[in-house]
Amino acid sequence: MPSQGLPVVVPEHSLGPTADGVRRRRRPPQGGRLPTPTPGPAPPRALILLLPVDLDLGLDPGLSALRPLGGFSVLRTSRPPSPPRRPAAAAPLAHAYALGHGNALAPAHALGDGTAAGPGDGVPEAGVPVEADPLDFRVRKVAAALGTAETRVAASVAHQGLAARLWSVTLACAALYGAVPGLDPRLLCWDSDATAPDDLWLTEVHPLPGDAATVADVVLTAHLAPLTAAVRTRYGVAAGLLWGNAASALAGAGRELDRWARRHGRTDTATRARSLTADLFAHPLLAATGALAAAPDISFRRRSCCLYYRVPGAGVCGDCCFSRPPGLPRSSPGARSG
Template sequence: MDLDPRLAALRPLGGFFVLRASGPPPRPLPPLAEAYGAKPPWTRPDPLAFRVRKVGAALGAPEPRVAASVAHQGLAARLWSAALGCAALYGRIPDLDPRLLHWDPDAAAPDDLWLTEVRPLPGDADAVADAVLRAHLEPLGTALRARYRVAAGLLRGNAASALAGAARELDRWARAHGRPDAAARARGLAAELLGHPLLAGTGTLTGTAFRRRSCCLYYRVPGGGVCGDCCFPAPPAAPARSARSPAGHPPAPPSSPRAPSG
């Protein structure tokens, strides 16, 4: 199936997979390239800092790097979901060039991302890795490490966790809607992508279940716990806290997209 200009096949999967496409956003919004490359002194509002502050305020995060980690995982899951959804349902993906993909850091999915033009690319693992890992998560990680001192291994774990969560949700949807072909493609892509040099060693994938070797720091949020795929069986130094559901993703603030649940 060829990509249609509005990526309509993604709509039944729900808001986190949906990508507004083939048109400008409803108001001027920065491309993600600007968010990744913003450096002081800023001449316009900084979207990445805005999102981190917003996530931190919503969660009551005790330090900026916790908010930065949660914000990173939310955006990573959003990007993986759109790319994997297209690869599984169309067999192709749109070019997600950060200069074409505009971002509203104050909005929830699907109104947070707007792709101004659909340029078809192959839907194999190499193309998906280039579209998400190389084009987005590498520069995003560089920006977050420089600004918030978030560990590189933590960000790699976040990226892998977000990928596994997106693939798990897509697999569940596809099997429930009589699309075993799409379910198989989602599982196969996730397994291949988790072997990519930028993600290799971040965790163990068994079927659609993933166990990461790092922690996203959500347990440091007041009232938080460990994720379903966390390396810790219980929050460090806080064994009385209850673990979260096996979603494997931190709950996003009301104005942010929610990662696919497991």
């Protein structure tokens, strides 16, 4: 548990014992005043010391309260077993956010063997482990899964997926524990070739308060700001679109937590989930991304588009700013809709 300095008054000299533990005044002589005291040593002074006091913020080392939620809300605190072909695939997210891996605007290629594609296309040479460039590996893996050659589209979808994982874990901890783990990007490891919950594991659990300001620092400041900068720089995705992704992921995480809590009779958790989500949307990075309604259910309509409609055979998302994929003809009045 973290230590926080609390003021403790410690007298320089201990007080003499009395019946009730309090030094009492002498009674004045009958009919008169107290005699003038003779000069003596100065009265004892008090020193204000900051002594470390452990604050129990309620997180257990295994974050066991998250397990019933499953999927995106689970965070492992011990490294999951890796397949033999990928003995060291996980890397700290701080490494994934680094901007020194080069430009990755080349067309996406299908990857399935745990190594990067060939040289000259913005990724490490063949045979280099995944963790050499985990962000680009993830983008190309998403591109292959979606069947798109547009790396920009895959980068947007990958960005929103990681944002959803981070929001889901942190919101669930804040609502269930009243505290959150400090997800230092140097301690939170990411396996870019794995799926939830095996994609993330936290090497050390350091509890922090579960208020909205702390949650914003943990997710927005420490993770989504550098992730957004990396995706924008490397893949040419607009910043407004990416912050719309972050907002959409937050609304989705809050909505799923709210629904889970209601199904299990956890009205206090549901209320906390809605309140936290609404407070987080007041953050300057999210406030202009769309319109949120937090009661009676969490709903959100964003002012940008994640580009998913550009995937072959895909449509628009439920919170998209478009009612239909751009470029498609509008239905005439009275026409049957499919």
